[in-house]
Amino acid sequence: MKIVEEYKFFSKPLLKKANDAALREKRNKCINPAIVDSLPLDYVFYVTGFMYHKKNELRLTVIIDESGKSELLDVSVTRYQSLPTIRYFDDGNFDVKFSERPYPNGREWQEIEVKKPLRNQIHFRKIVLSAYNNCCSLCDMNEITLLRAAHILDVKNGGPDSIDNGICLCVNHEIAFDNGKLRINPDYSVFAPDGLGVRCNELKLPMDKNYYPSSDFLKQKSELIDKKITDTSRVDCPASS
Ligand SMILES: [Zn+2]
Structure with a gap:
């Protein structure tokens, strides 16, 4: 089996957490919390692009719906690195890899994700x-x-x-x-x-x-x-x- 695509992604809870942090930390690009709240729980929100915005901060392009609509979100480099990765294989199957926990209390929000079905x-x-x-x-x-x-x-x-x-x-x-x-x-x-x-x-x-x-x-x-x-x-x- 060959890997054909690989993305970092947010689940809804991860996106909410990152967006709340961006609002709290007064970063330049946040998503309207009402938009985040309206997103379905069982989707994968791909990060399709990022740029180093300023020191220790990345500006992410996050796809939020099937039509490919995207939002920009500023996050810390640490948060970005902690995002799970989804890998697609040439037979149509996929797997999900969770990164090392960056925060001491990170366990809870990562493990919640593993149990959920992922729609792609x-x-x-x-x-x-x-x-x-x-x-x-x-x-x-x-x-x-x-x-x-x-x-x-x-x-x-x-x-x-x-x-x-x-x-x-x-x-x-x-x-x-x-x-x-x-x-x-x-x-x-x-x-x-x-x-x-x-x-x-x-x-x-x-x-x-x-x-x-x-x-x-x-x-x-x-x-x-x-x-x-x-x-x-x-x-x-x-x-x-
Ligand atoms: Zn036809």
């Missing part, structure tokens, strides 16, 4: 789009802003952010796939009903077989849709039961 949407989008050559797998749409890295099995149903649970779809196909109107079968055949409203080609798979969507996830997705249809028809026809 930005990376997920990047690997999925690149595996499909930045093109919808069901049509020729290649306008990057209209492409989605769709999860086959939703995160809320236990789907991971790994490449075999992802598929690159344009916005139209993503919506149809997500709500079950459009089906991608475990054997990669596609079922698109007549009234779908968007043209649908055969599924284009990634060049690299290692990046193929998992048939197992596709099967689970289909089963969930079937279940939803059954549940809905039960609600719709109370008289028939």
